[in-house]
Amino acid sequence: MGPRIVNRTMTEQASLARPGPLAALKHTLVKPATRQKAMAFASLLVLMTFFSLASPNFLQTGNLVSILQSTAVNGVLAIACTFVIITAGIDLSVGTMMTFCSVMAGVVLTYWGMPLPLGIVAAIFFGALCGFTNGVLIAKLKIPPFIATLGMMMLLKGLSLVISGTKPIYFNDTPDFPVISQESLIGYFIPALPIPNAVLIMFVIAVLASIVLNKTLVGRYTFALGSNEEAVRLSGVNVAFWKIVVYSISGAICGVAGLLIASRLNSAQPALGQGYELDAIAAVVIGGTSLSGGTGTILGTIIGAFIMSVLTNGLRIMSVAQEWQTVLTGLIIILAVYTDILRRGKAA
């Protein structure tokens, strides 16, 4: 007990004397959140080094593009989850919500034959609507997030199947649709960097999400709610309203993920989606966002998403059987949550 008190007082004094840039950097580096991110980044590098040594195919451009491509969808979903998890909530419906959004894009573009921009708007709108519904269930009806979003997960899965008649919806009437995900705007200007648009979109979403989290009121309340909801309520903040806003933002981001996956497959696959939420949550936790709320960063989440897809890709390239890939992914998730618990134990 003694040493910890000494420790606290020291950090306190360090922050008291307005720190110079070097001291500030040192201060930032020892912050647990930064340390977790650095650790996550280091494990990403270790993984990549390992796989590139294990298989000559790993570092091939085609394979790297494939890793980027598969990170994009999970990354965007994980960004959506990051918002919710920072409020100390959880969202199990992001996977099927993504599918629902791609189906709705299919309805607008293929069934109704509307122009592409309307399809994009529809996907994001329906995502926000689903998120809004989650928010109302959780903030107004006081249904625990786990249960509310579990229900929403199944509900949306069913709705996608009903609306599509259980068949994929192809975007044959919208030839530009695959461009969203598959082409490379960067590659057009710099042929050496054929980074798919999906990844570009993921990074744009990541930057926007970072700004929202760190520079706006919604972001401030996202952290505050996860840190101590009762304190926020007692400060006269409309807790229910802001929770609904957070879930709506998360839903809208799921809509973007829906566009990305539909564009990559050039079809809305109504049976897809379930299981994606767990990959997304795993990415968030690996990236250093605590499941108990109050802390988290988008950068960490992106690193987490890359770790997940490098792992899957690397194992496949090493011809590890699909079944074993699943087993390993499971172990990684358990490990990630366990490190979260260790971290929380230290913080308490």
Added chain:
Amino acid sequence: MTSVHPPPLISIRGLSKSFAGVRALENCQFELLPGEVHALMGENGAGKSTLMKVLAGVYQRDAGEILLDGRAIEIDSPRAAQAHGIGIVHQELHLMSHLSAAQNIFIGREPRRGLGLFLDDDALDARARRIFERMNLALDPRTPVGTLTVARQQMVEIAKALSFDSRVLIMDEPTAALNNEEVADLFRIIRQLKAQGVGIVYISHKMDELQQIADRVTVMRDGKTIATLPMAGTSVEQIIGMMVGRELAAMTNEAPDTSRNEVVLEVRGLNRGKAIRDVNFTLRKGEILGFAGLMGAGRTEVARAVFGADRVDSGEIRVRGATVAIGSPADAVAHGIGYLSEDRKHFGLATGLDVETNIALASMRRFLRFGGLVDAAATRATAERFVRQLQIKTPSVEQQVVRLSGGNQQKIVISKWLLRDCDILFFDEPTRGIDVGAKAEIYKLLNALVAQGKAIVMISSELSEVLALSHRIVVMCEGRITGELRGADATQENIMQLATQRESMSPA
């Protein structure tokens, strides 16, 4: 004399408040002057916090009026109180530990720029810095609150209360978690604010502190304001006398002398941080040992430590003369020690399960038969025996305990420990949340238990209860045992005296 007084900042007149038909406040009068530190004193449950929560807009009054600068005002929400310049620092800290000090202070009122789209954290920090300057407090507004000491966190709460340009500041037991140095720091800030004309209501049990800082004191008892006196010239005894009332109830348990009975439990040199400091006591067979003290005095901590629920720094525990090592509740139970938590719902009962299961829960092993099956008939028979013996009022042993009254739930917890052969029982606030009729039954039961040779430690914040039941009374304050009382010495006044005897104050 009245002519030199400035007009009162706050006047509370004839204020009453009930909760679900129970009178919490009755015809309360209170007055706060600008630049005054006004102490509010009373026993636990006297109504101090309730009165201040009405003033802070947390509760709504039923009757009476509140005047600010002589004009009647309505305070229907914490927001309204803030708008009137009334700030409160609650007993429990309400902070977001991941956020910075400045972010905590201005939560819900963040300055913004860029068409209101973005937060202006520079302005935020500047505003926080101005408040810290006003408090003469050296603190970086960007420090995450979770990394601050409790004392510093308290300062942040005070800064938050002041940030509403408060002219009235209510502090509910602000020094409960502070050490002497930190208390001095707090007092410096209070004097600073006082000099700026802020009126401060200061709720505390700590007599010596009040004598240092308070100008006047108002004593409350049973939801009523008893008197308001200047602090200077008022003795501690006078205040305690008003707090406990005129009737000098003395110990009433005329049970046979237990002082020669076998010692079943002996605790020596028990220490755990600041919560438990060198605690020594003995418990004899057939005796009820009362543990008195104010909330947070460390009584529950002692019980939990002996029961193995919390780790201790040092200490020796002897059960029937033999030193035992208790590292977990399972060890304690194996030595026949049972603990009945003050919070039955969280720690004592599986409320969703039935009576039978709850009674058998700690003794499942004895109902196991061949192949690990539970002998349902034996479990039921045992449960029914306890229901009869302890007169538990339940339609059947299959009833969910959540549907039973508090008194009957308490009896089920008692049954559980009796079945487990525990003969050293710690009762932590055994009658909390139990109605008067059921209380008497619990008292009867406790007496019956000691008559059968059990030994009981009873922790209670109700003085009348401690006095009525205990053979001996141990009083705690700030983690230490400040005295032991028996027979004619055991009076409410002596208990209060010992319960408020802080280290810095020499015993009278």
